[in-house]
Amino acid sequence: MTETFTGAVVEEFGAPLVIEDVALPTPDRHQALVKLIASGVCHTDLHAAHGDWPVKPEPPFVPGHEGVGEVVALGPGSHSVAVGDLVGNVWLWSACGECEQCRTGWETLCPDAEYGGYTVDGSFGTYMLVDTRYCARIPAGSDPLEVAPILCAGVTVYKGLKVSETKPGQFVVISGVGGLGHIAVQYAKAMGMRVIAVDIADDKLELAKKHGAEFTVNAGEVDPAAAVQEYTNGGAHGILVTAVHPAAFGQAIGMARKGGTIVFNGLPPGDFPAPIFDIVFNGLTVRGSLVGTRQDLEEALDFYARGLIHPTVHECRLEDVNEVFEKMVKGQIDGRMAIRY
Ligand code: NAD
Ligand code: ZN
Ligand code: ZN
Numbered sequence: 001m002t003e004t005f006t007g008a009v010v011e012e013f014g015a016p017l018v019i020e021d022v023a024l025p026t027p028d029r030h031q032a033l034v035k036l037i038a039s040g041v042c043h044t045d046l047h048a049a050h051g052d053w054p055v056k057p058e059p060p061f062v063p064g065h066e067g068v069g070e071v072v073a074l075g076p077g078s079h080s081v082a083v084g085d086l087v088g089n090v091w092l093w094s095a096c097g098e099c100e101q102c103r104t105g106w107e108t109l110c111p112d113a114e115y116g117g118y119t120v121d122g123s124f125g126t127y128m129l130v131d132t133r134y135c136a137r138i139p140a141g142s143d144p145l146e147v148a149p150i151l152c153a154g155v156t157v158y159k160g161l162k163v164s165e166t167k168p169g170q171f172v173v174i175s176g177v178g179g180l181g182h183i184a185v186q187y188a189k190a191m192g193m194r195v196i197a198v199d200i201a202d203d204k205l206e207l208a209k210k211h212g213a214e215f216t217v218n219a220g221e222v223d224p225a226a227a228v229q230e231y232t233n234g235g236a237h238g239i240l241v242t243a244v245h246p247a248a249f250g251q252a253i254g255m256a257r258k259g260g261t262i263v264f265n266g267l268p269p270g271d272f273p274a275p276i277f278d279i280v281f282n283g284l285t286v287r288g289s290l291v292g293t294r295q296d297l298e299e300a301l302d303f304y305a306r307g308l309i310h311p312t313v314h315e316c317r318l319e320d321v322n323e324v325f326e327k328m329v330k331g332q333i334d335g336r337m338a339i340r341y
Helices: 043-050 144-151 153-163 179-190 202-210 224-232 247-255 276-281 294-305 318-329
Strands: 004-009 018-023 031-040 067-074 086-088 092-094 127-131 171-175 194-199 215-218 236-241 256-264 285-288 313-316 336-340
Touching (some): 018 318, 031 144, 043 318, 067 144, 092 127, 144 153, 144 179, 144 294, 144 313, 153 256, 153 294, 171 179, 171 224, 171 247, 179 194, 179 202, 179 294, 194 202, 194 247, 202 215, 224 247, 313 318, 318 336
Parallel strands (some): 171 194, 194 215, 256 285
Antiparallel strands (some): 031 127, 031 336
């Protein structure tokens, strides 16, 4: 077996990733070595490479947490996957399994969790490790490139929509129609919701319409809260914010119906002013939502396997990763970019 593999490495925050040889890891207990076939590029990878968040990864590291590949070797101990199986790495790379959060169905909030492509090397390379207790099992018949974005974008918005408590027939706003948002439109539609999409670019709104949004608002041209209030005759029941600008977070509160729920998935660095009177007087719920549990992932993949979700994916190569990040900063990606190895 080769001693090294080719990876895209963050050597320094804010600098271009370096394509270089990385030492091939040996799978430890409960771990598998995976030969990658594809990996989505999430905006979180960009935040990671820029060191945007208060909790930072430690360079050098390999980003990527939407990787799909084949198990080529297993570490010691029991495994629920076998050599040859198609698996994926995810943001929730592993959790302790024992803390209060893990015990109560909130493993995504485990204080001892490891994060794929952040605290553990990820899928921007030809090989990676997964924890076989937490990795994704890719449904038979999946297109590796198309299924990759389900591993982060898909499960994140699916869980976000669940905790928005929006019921079939009710209005949900998807604010931000990027990698996450264009998939959120599809899950919301499949879950029976009436979908309104908000973005600042007309081509993103076209993509939302193509995937089932019945009404779209360009927040760069009109007041999106007023437009949503008018269209829904009193506000949306749920609002899912996947946008990468703090302005969208404040605007989301103004879109809600009395008793509505606003869920934040997007993680741009920064703050926004929150109107206390509106939140209290309208009985609003504002909550954050971080990826999803293993069970959420199974469910999200099952929607995909049943043909209900078709991410818009554009293929690139590992060597293109810096160019992809540049396009992402400018908001020029239509759906999701995915690396093919
Ligand atoms: P993306 O770059 O593909 O999409 C971002 C979208 O936001 C673009 O369509 C852009 O036009 C839009 N946008 C920018 N400003 C806007 C505004 N003012 N109003 C409305 N839309 C606006 O990014 P992505 O991969 O979809 O990720 C989105 C965010 O979600 C990132 O911050 C990422 O880190 C975060 N994320 C969170 C989780 C989680 O578990 N909570 C998981 C994955 C990603
Ligand atoms: Zn992600
Ligand atoms: Zn835990």
